[in-house]
Amino acid sequence: MVASQLAVGCAEPLYIPQARAIADTLHFPCIDQVDPRFVADYPVLLWLDDLGLSLQVTGRKAPGPVRAEFVSGKAGYRREHGGGAGQLVAKAVGLQRASKPPHVLDATAGLGQDAYVLAGLGCEVTLLERSPVIHALLADGLVRAAGDPDAGPLVARMYLQAGDSIERLRSQDGTIADVIYLDPMFPHRDKSARVKKEMELFRPIVGSDDDAPELLAIALERAAYRVVVKRPRKAPVVDGPAPSTQLEGKSSRYDIYALRALP
Template sequence: MSDTPLSNTPPVEQTVAVACDPLGDSFAARNLADELGLAWLGTVQPKYVKDYPVLLYMDEQGLALQLTGKGAPGPVRAEFVTGKMGYRREHGGGTGQLIARAVGLQKTRAELHVVDATAGLGQDAFVLAGLGCRLTVFERNPVIHALLADGLARAVLNTECAPVAHRITLLPGNSVDWLRQAGPDAADVIYLDPMFPHRDKSALVKKEMQVFRQVVGDDDNSAQLLEAALACARYRVVVKRPRKAPSVSGPKPATQVEGKSSRYDIYPIKALPA
């Protein structure tokens, strides 16, 4: 996710409202609506809502983003206990993931402090935390930030996930500001995953992107993020990009780790500790 509001994205209060399922925590949902300055619709069925394209929706499973209208895809949430993340945790925790190679975990046994400056739903951060890294994560969009906070809170309640979730610190605010103020060696590795037009054909990615486009839009500050990250990373900066997309404006990456649909551009500063 980006850390700069976008001129072509409607204000969040015009796009998103907060609502509740009959089995959801209506008290918590109402408080969240007040906190974010969003309209509170009470207990509703998303398919009947016409005034807002997206709901921040509280149901029995926690907080989710839900497109409104008939035929809309199901909810999107930050989920670490079940689903894809649960399966990954039960089958190695992500040791074979390209992000682990890009961050350099095969080269060091040190506990790395990684700053994820564009956390989104936190999946990459959770993989790295599960592999022993200590994470500081930022998500500038208040709606996505609320989703991530809810997902991490639920993960802490799960016996297997709690040790991983406790290695993740979610901070409010603009990561660009934090990076610019942090100074040299503020983090071992800084990870950037700016929003880009996903071309993955899976239904999940399509569903996530439909919602995220409505709420966040596209990033326009990738170059500023990269510049700020390079000024305060100790060992390297890693940027996730579509496989065939150009690199972020600025210095060229020294190397890349490439997958089927995406790649990781690596900007080394000095060698990782053995």
């Protein structure tokens, strides 16, 4: 999806100044207050309403918005019912074996859901996101969550940065995190597979991460203890060294590249 296919809009006049500021920052047109159901010129909006910033498909039969959400929804439910200690992502980064929660660099942050699980388990998580659109969504979600008494202490352990992860990692010397976590966009899928709504929106915006092998290679040089790559369960491994081990769930798989034992 190119810039000409995306615009910024809002639900109420009071959000127009903020919508225009977002549009200026991202170099997108702003169509001010509008009802997404009746927008024909843009297939997707960055949409601002009283719930925050979201991606909203336009048209009468469009699905609901996609936003970074840490207070309610799945993230809120998980937080209220014991966190995510039993989730595979927690096992993959080595939380069960480490004497203390590791510092995790999430180099493909997306909407930050896995990072939020890890932050809820005590990890300090640095998030890198190279798509300006996805970064804007994630930044908005973190700001909203910071004001919540329950989610606030968790997102305080999440540090969002903008930029290309490969360039960032190459610009550093030595190891920069205990664990580096990668969840690259998979370029192909089985037509019969169910695809999450956010993935349907994200793919044309961010494309496929064809440079995943390059990112894995530099991550292996910058992680102190391990690199974890999240993949669709039946997807091939990222080109490069073979993983040390794998953890497989119903729909996802975690390829673990162990460099040395976690302290």
